[in-house]
Amino acid sequence: MxxxxxxxxxxxxxxxxxxxxxxxxxxxxxxxxxxxxxxxxxxxxxxxxxxxxxxxxxxxxxxxxxxxxxxxxxxxxxxxxxxxxxxxxxxxxxxxxxxxxxxxxxxxLPTWQADPGTDISLVKQRLIDIFDKYPEIQDMYPAPHFEDPIWVIYRWLELLPVSAEQKQQFIQQRDYVKTVDFLTQLVK
CATH class of the missing domain: 2.30.130.40 (LON domain-like)
Incomplete structure (x- = not known):
């Protein structure tokens, strides 16, 4: 504590x-x-x-x-x-x-660990598209970590226009699999 x-x-x-x-x-x-x-x-x-x-x-x-x-x-x-x-x-x-x-x-809180079996390719590509479209976001990250699935999911959770309550629920999960499923459906 x-x-x-x-x-x-x-x-x-x-x-x-x-x-x-x-x-x-x-x-x-x-x-x-x-x-x-x-x-x-x-x-x-x-x-x-x-x-x-x-x-x-x-x-x-x-x-x-x-x-x-x-x-x-x-x-x-x-x-x-x-x-x-x-x-x-x-x-x-x-x-x-x-x-x-x-x-x-x-x-x-425990940190999320990368799960190599989780496909984040679509979510990653859409985040790259957002960085390309919005230079003010890109400027904050001179060296983005698009190959790190946890980094990609965290950036999505920051950017998502969902309620604070829903963001809190995603952050409190033991892993990011449900968040990836939600994001994949969202960006399809």
């Missing part, structure tokens, strides 16, 4: 995924400063629109530990950072600090 500052968002990033963020709230500026100083990172979690915020039920319990890999002062004076996902975790309990920063009591 470990503690981790939490950054709830409507979007999600998964292991080896990258995300650009604009940081402006004092609690999150503090979180980023402390994470960079300690080289420890923080957790990105998806928002649960149905959850009670005062009870910290507005944060889904599966998140991704991220580290800051780049930062810059943006034209509007805000702090811009780029984070990269490291590993998924599960939140057992959330406490709120005086400034509103949420701190989770967390444990690591």
């Amino acid at each position: 470990f503690t981790l500052p939490l950054f709830p968002l409507s979007a999600h990033v998964l292991p080896q995924g990258r995300m650009a963020l604009r940081i402006f709230e004092p609690r999150y500026i503090r979180m980023v400063k402390e994470a960079c100083a300690a080289q420890s990172g923080f957790g990105i979690c998806m928002l649960n629109a149905k959850g009670n915020k005062s009870l910290n039920e507005h944060i889904y319990h599966v998140g991704t530990h991220v580290k800051v890999i780049d930062f810059d002062m943006l034209n509007d004076g805000l702090l811009g950072i780029t984070v990269e996902g490291d590993r998924c975790f599960s939140i057992q309990q959330i406490e709120t600090e005086k400034d509103g920063l949420r701190i989770g009591q967390c444990s690591w």
Whole structure:
């Protein structure tokens, strides 16, 4: 069990995924400063629109530990950072600090292992097509790992326009076979 500052968002990033963020709230500026100083990172979690915020039920319990890999002062004076996902975790309990920063009591989730018997060729090709069509996505990944099936599935889960609840269900599975089946049907 470990503690981790939490950054709830409507979007999600998964292991080896990258995300650009604009940081402006004092609690999150503090979180980023402390994470960079300690080289420890923080957790990105998806928002649960149905959850009670005062009870910290507005944060889904599966998140991704991220580290800051780049930062810059943006034209509007805000702090811009780029984070990269490291590993998924599960939140057992959330406490709120005086400034509103949420701190989770967390444990690591098992990582998915590649299954050579699972055919992801169609899903992989459609992801390559998306990268070709959208340079802003391609720019985030100067060296994409299209040959790594887990990397491909994680990128799809980040991009999919499905509910946060459904993404949480996919992420919590023991392996990615059902996710591949869903994606294959989706991209046919």
